[in-house]
Amino acid sequence: MRRHRSYYRVAGIDLRREMQRLRALRMFADGPLARSSPELKIRRASRRPNRLGFAVPDEWRLSVTAYPEIRPGDALETLLHELVHLHVGRRRGGHAWHGRVFKDTLARAMAEAYGIKLRPRNSLHGAYAEALEQRRRRVGAQLELPLADGIAA
Numbered sequence: 001m002r003r004h005r006s007y008y009r010v011a012g013i014d015l016r017r018e019m020q021r022l023r024a025l026r027m028f029a030d031g032p033l034a035r036s037s038p039e040l041k042i043r044r045a046s047r048r049p050n051r052l053g054f055a056v057p058d059e060w061r062l063s064v065t066a067y068p069e070i071r072p073g074d075a076l077e078t079l080l081h082e083l084v085h086l087h088v089g090r091r092r093g094g095h096a097w098h099g100r101v102f103k104d105t106l107a108r109a110m111a112e113a114y115g116i117k118l119r120p121r122n123s124l125h126g127a128y129a130e131a132l133e134q135r136r137r138r139v140g141a142q143l144e145l146p147l148a149d150g151i152a153a
Contacts (some may be wrong), residue, residue, distance in 0.1 A: 011074065038086055040064070044066070
């Protein structure tokens with residue numbers, strides 16, 4: 001299905017375009033993201049949901065939820081988080097989705113994509129988003145992170 005480009009615009013960012021840029025990260029070069037683009041769906045919600053995004057590796061798709069007052073950092077963090085899920089897949093054990101491999105990979109991806117060097121204790125949404133927003137405030141509203149498109153508020 002072909003969608004109008006405005007469908008992919010969340011918090012001033014074209015998430016489809018940003019997804020294509022993120023797929024080109026060196027860390028994804030030997031994985032499935034380098035070979036094919038997953039389907040990206042944008043869900044629209046009237047308030048902030050509990051689930052900001054999700055990935056379905058078996059169907060090679062991901063979803064990001066747009067909601068009122070979503071910040072650019074929130075959208076970018078969610079998009080990259082879900083791309084890392086597609087790259088890593090589900091692991092065995094008690095931390096199948098958000099275990100050590102996932103956390104290490106997400107930290108590397110954030111550093112490579114946006115220069116954000118953090119190691120949050122958990123994989124809950126927020127730490128990377130806040131770092132992205134702080135960086136945006138320091139540099140100004142017109143900031144374009146190394147791979148981010150239109151990070152303006």
